[in-house]
């Protein structure tokens with residue numbers, strides 16, 4: 132079996148991101164780290180420890196379109212002439228990275244305003260988008276993989292599985308023979324993954340559905356015959372089904388907490404977030420907390436436990452009286 136080497140690259144705020152070197156034919160790097168000097172130097176040092184250089188890389192695979200996973204792909208492509216392969220959805224995004232980021236920025240601003248984030252907090256959040264713009268670069272994928280398609284990488288056959296939730300483009304690369312999978316940020320050992328809300332990711336009723344779909348995806352992953360998930364950040368996941376159970380329990384607990392908050396009266400998603408996190412967190416990470424609360428509200432809406440009132444000024448959420456819901460059903 133070909134060897135897999137974890138090259139941990141420095142990453143602001145989160146600590147590190149894993150780039151996986153798959154020794155074998157073709158020599159493969161799975162996820163690249165962000166496009167900055169520190170990550171590039173760490174990648175070069177990691178390859179050197181293996182007696183390799185960036186110029187030796189023959190195939191780059193990426194697990195999703197987020198910057199810390201694709202940032203250096205174009206740099207590596209220029210230096211080594213590597214083939215870059217990605218799920219078609221990832222390829223569509225990275226081909227026009229700057230335009231997509233600008234589109235995401237406009238959508239996120241409207242989403243935050245709709246869910247009660249004050250305009251000064253939205254204005255202060257602009258630095259996040261400046262960061263994304265400065266660290267990103269359009270990447271042309273040479274190979275576009277369809278969901279379920281197989282590709283040979285580092286002496287293994289990997290099956291690309293579209294498993295959205297954390298992002299709209301999340302891809303698992305599954306080695307069925309070795310019972311392992313490279314899973315990006317789909318499920319992380321020590322922190323729970325966030326789920327982004329994207330303009331294109333809407334159910335027929337117009338509602339976001341990323342969290343509902345994410346939990347469905349987690350359950351599907353738990354049923355796969357896998358012994359180890361090699362993840363995008365931190366240590367591998369060694370008992371996927373058990374960790375998924377724990378994550379599902381966390382979701383139930385947070386949903387109950389939100390219902391308890393709404394028992395005092397209807398609220399916007401951002402208003403709920405103020406009860407859940409310290410003032411500094413909700414002020415500095417308004418988009419993350421909106422994704423988190425709206426994600427849990429999606430679950431509660433799907434379960435018929437809350438109702439949403441949509442007005443011109445935005446949405447408020449309130450509890451549904453359980454007795455009345457049963458009579459109405």
Ligand SMILES: [Zn+2]
Pocket residue numbers: 195197297298316
């Ligand atoms: Zn990510």
